[in-house]
Amino acid sequence: AQSVTQLGSHVSVSEGALVLLRCNYSSSVPPYLFWYVQYPNQGLQLLLKYTSAATLVKGINGFEAEFKKSETSFHLTKPSAHMSDAAEYFCAVSYRGSTLGRLYFGRGTQLTVWP
Amino acid sequence: DSGVTQTPKHLITATGQRVTLRCSPRSGDLSVYWYQQSLDQGLQFLIQYYNGEERAKGNILERFSAQQFPDLHSELNLSSLELGDSALYFCASSVDMGSYNEQFFGPGTRLTVL
Numbered sequence: 001a002q003s004v005t006q007l008g009s010h011v012s013v014s015e016g017a018l019v020l021l022r023c024n025y026s027s028s029v030p031p032y033l034f035w036y037v038q039y040p041n042q043g044l045q046l047l048l049k050y051t052s053a054a055t056l057v058k059g060i061n062g063f064e065a066e067f068k069k070s071e072t073s074f075h076l077t078k079p080s081a082h083m084s085d086a087a088e089y090f091c092a093v094s095y096r097g098s099t100l101g102r103l104y105f106g107r108g109t110q111l112t113v114w115p
Numbered sequence: 116d117s118g119v120t121q122t123p124k125h126l127i128t129a130t131g132q133r134v135t136l137r138c139s140p141r142s143g144d145l146s147v148y149w150y151q152q153s154l155d156q157g158l159q160f161l162i163q164y165y166n167g168e169e170r171a172k173g174n175i176l177e178r179f180s181a182q183q184f185p186d187l188h189s190e191l192n193l194s195s196l197e198l199g200d201s202a203l204y205f206c207a208s209s210v211d212m213g214s215y216n217e218q219f220f221g222p223g224t225r226l227t228v229l
Contacts, residue, residue, distance in 0.1 A: 032215050043117060043205060043220035051215045090158065094214035100171045101146060101214045105158035 003027075004091050006106035014114050019063075019078040021109045023091030026072065031093040033074040034103065035065055038088045047089075050074060061085070086113045118142065119221035121206050127227045133194040136224045140187055140208030146170075147189040148209075148218060149181055153202040164189055165212050196228045 007022040025031060032051050036044040048059025055067040061084075065076045074091060088110050092103040118141035128134055140147050149161040151174075160173035164183035175181075178196075183189045193200060203225050207218040 034217075036220075041222075043119070043222045044207075045117070045220070046217050049215075049217060092158075096214065100163060101209060101212050101216055101218070102148065102160045102163055102171055102173060103150075103158075103218060104160070105150075107157045 004093050004104055004106040006089075006091050006109050008109055009107065010110045010112065012112040012114060013081045015083055016080050019076070019081045019085065019111065021076040021089050021091075021111065023065075023074045023076065023106060024072055025074065025091075025093050027093065027095075029096055030067075030069055031096055033065075033067060034092040034094070035059065035063070035074075035076050036090045036092060036105075038090065038108075040087075044090065047076070081111075081113045083113050083115065086111055117219040117221065119206060119208050119219050121204075121221035121224050123224060124222065125225050125227075127229065128196060129229055130196055130198060132196050132228075133192065134196065134226065136191040136193070136204055136206075136226075138189045138191070138206030138208075138221060140189070140206075141219050144208035144210050144219070145187065146209045146212050146216075147183055147187070148207040149175075149189070149191050150205045150207065151202045152205060152223070155199075158205075161191070163212075170212060193226070198228050201226055201228045 003026040034049045035047040091106040120139045145166045161175040163171040207220045209216040
């Protein structure tokens with residue numbers, strides 16, 4: 001069965017510092033991987049997705065993530081945090097080869113950015 | 116704006132009652148998903164419809180049901196409500212059923228059961 005683990009329910013960084021949000025998946029076959037962001041009182045917005053092209057995926061708002069099969073990881077990074085990055089971030093997976101498309105989400109990481 | 120609309124935005128009701136949540140997918144999207152977000156369970160998949168047909172069920176209670184209409188909008192019906200059903204309910208849509216597809220999420224309906 002698919003599962004997603006996000007290490008750290010809360011991450012705090014200073015403005016301008018590196019952002020690193022961790023995501024590990026458990027699957028016998030590398031899944032499709034997604035990072036979504038949720039701002040307060042809003043729905044989820046896709047930041048980026050991995051679908052087996054390049055292992056380094058660039059997304060919106062300066063975020064990127066690297067798929068590492070050997071580590072079953074898909075960590076999200078941003079070189080320099082901005083105050084507007086404060087939000088909750090969700091890692092999600094879906095089955096490869098499945099026509100169903102349901103997403104399995106991690107528990108989320110709340111990112112706080114200090115001035 | 117994702118293009119997915121959900122109504123109502125907020126819903127406050129009492130235990131034992133029944134409510135209907137409505138979702139309109141993005142124009143052209145055939146697949147609709149319902150998710151529940153709660154502090155206890157996080158984001159959980161409930162059910163998926165594709166072009167009017169139920170395609171997958173997740174952790175959906177028997178008291179809950181859904182359908183997708185010919186115009187592709189979807190409704191999630193929650194009955195015999197309990198306090199624990201209080202949550203944020205999201206609808207998402209995608210162009211088809213492919214698991215590589217991005218899902219576009221609506222703003223959610225916040226349900227409070229008193």
